[in-house]
Amino acid sequence: MYGKRWFQTLVLFILVFLLIxxxxxxxxxxxPVFKYLAAVAVPVIGAxxxxxxxxxxxxxxxxxxxxxxxxxxxxxxxxILIGYLIINYIAPIAQKQFSNLIDNIPKxxxxxxxxxxxxxxxxxxxxxxxxxTINEVTSNLQSYVEGAMTFIFGFVSQLIGFVxxxxxxxxxxxxMLKDGDKFVPFIxxxxxxxxxxxxxxxxxxxxxxxxxYIQGQLLVSVCIGVLLFIGYLIIDxxxxxxxALFGMLMCVIxxxxxxxxxxxxxxxxxxxxxxxxxxxxxxxxxxxxxxGNLISPNIMGRALSLHPLTIIxxxxxxxxxxxxxxxxxxxxxxxxxxxxxxxxxxxxQDSKKSKEDAxx
Numbered sequence: 001m002y003g004k005r006w007f008q009t010l011v012l013f014i015l016v017f018l019l020i021x022x023x024x025x026x027x028x029x030x031x032p033v034f035k036y037l038a039a040v041a042v043p044v045i046g047a048x049x050x051x052x053x054x055x056x057x058x059x060x061x062x063x064x065x066x067x068x069x070x071x072x073x074x075x076x077x078x079x080i081l082i083g084y085l086i087i088n089y090i091a092p093i094a095q096k097q098f099s100n101l102i103d104n105i106p107k108x109x110x111x112x113x114x115x116x117x118x119x120x121x122x123x124x125x126x127x128x129x130x131x132x133t134i135n136e137v138t139s140n141l142q143s144y145v146e147g148a149m150t151f152i153f154g155f156v157s158q159l160i161g162f163v164x165x166x167x168x169x170x171x172x173x174x175x176m177l178k179d180g181d182k183f184v185p186f187i188x189x190x191x192x193x194x195x196x197x198x199x200x201x202x203x204x205x206x207x208x209x210x211x212x213y214i215q216g217q218l219l220v221s222v223c224i225g226v227l228l229f230i231g232y233l234i235i236d237x238x239x240x241x242x243x244a245l246f247g248m249l250m251c252v253i254x255x256x257x258x259x260x261x262x263x264x265x266x267x268x269x270x271x272x273x274x275x276x277x278x279x280x281x282x283x284x285x286x287x288x289x290x291x292g293n294l295i296s297p298n299i300m301g302r303a304l305s306l307h308p309l310t311i312i313x314x315x316x317x318x319x320x321x322x323x324x325x326x327x328x329x330x331x332x333x334x335x336x337x338x339x340x341x342x343x344x345x346x347x348x349q350d351s352k353k354s355k356e357d358a359x360x
Contacts, residue, residue, distance in 0.1 A: 045329075047172035051180065052214040054079070058177055072177045076170070090241070097242040101268070108271045202343045209335045221251040224258070224291050228265075231283030237265065238272050254331050255311045258288055310334075 054075045061071035184203050188196035225248025232240035247261035262284045269277035311331060318330030 043168035043172050046169040047176055048210075049214055049218075050079070050169065050173050051176045052211050053218065054173070055177065055180070056215075068178060072174060075177065076174075090245075094242050094245055097239040101239050101242060104271075108267075198347060202340065205339050205343060206336055209339050210332060213332045213335055217252060217254065220291060221248050221257075224248060224251045224261075224287055227287040227290060228261075228283065231287060232265070232280075235276060235279040235283060237276060237280060238268055243268065253315065253327055256315060258284065 057075050057078065058068070058071045061074060062068060066074070184200055187203070188199050191199060225244050228247045229240060229244035232244055237243065243265045246264060247258070250257040250261035253260070262280065265280045265284075266277050269280040314330040314334050315327050318326035318333075320326075322329075
């Protein structure tokens with residue numbers, strides 16, 4: 001019985017649950033570690049994203065015999081130039097449009113309330129439950145808007161704290177670019193040659209998965225933001241830059257991001273002119289078609305091979321656990337975990353075929 005697979009699996013599950021129980025009982029031991037990880041998470045993640053975006057530029061400069069440190073400084077100069085252009089030419093316009101958008105929300109709320117009141121006064125037969133629901137929505141509409149605005153301002157305050165944590169990002173980024181190639185040899189030096197080669201293969205696969213996702217998703221988001229901005233300008237939509245920037249930010253979220261990004265633009269379009277809302281939908285459809293048929297296949301390809309249902313499930317679960325940050329990092333985290341599991345499984349299967357001990 002002890003050699004049966006079902007018994008070994010049962011013992012494995014029992015040991016895992018006992019380990020989880022032990023960790024929950026001794027959480028005070030790991031609490032300082034979790035606090036330390038939380039403190040460095042923002043700069044490390046921010047620097048990691050920039051690392052995958054700027055590493056190709058550094059490698060390109062190194063091909064032309066540019067010293068690595070000099071190439072890193074050139075990369076930093078490019079980042080500073082991009083930041084300068086955003087702060088001086090994009091941020092003031094977006095801030096002004098956002099302020100005007102916030103100022104117009106009470107007018108839109110009043111218009112919606114007047115429209116509902118007018119519709120109610122011209123209806124002879126309205127079921128009691130529907131009328132009750134309409135009255136509740138009408139009376140609480142202002143509170144709903146205030147709640148939404150509270151959420152937005154709370155998010156902005158969190159974003160400000162996030163920005164302060166970003167001060168450390170340049171320091172982390174510099175050493176990642178300078179010493180990033182030393183990470184794999186440092187990890188593999190304690191293993192024998194065969195295991196070291198296997199670990200190098202695993203780390204290379206993880207690096208490819210993260211590169212494909214981070215570079216691809218951000219480039220796709222920028223392309224969609226540009227397409228939306230051009231489309232909004234063509235249909236003369238108010239607050240075009242702010243809404244396009246919001247669309248670009250939301251498109252960082254895979255699959256469902258574009259659907260979220262169109263909601264504010266549709267609301268603005270309805271109050272500007274009902275026909276404009278239709279044109280907003282047309283702009284989004286055209287942008288999605290261009291992105292789905294031209295941009296994504298050439299930038300991202302099918303590197304991650306994730307089913308849309310898997311993406312939706314991941315985003316819903318991560319959002320309920322870790323909020324907005326969980327939504328953003330759910331897919332790359334899953335891609336890394338999937339890569340590790342597939343690699344270990346393949347290694348195990350190969351070791352069984354060759355009748356050797358598993359490398360890991």
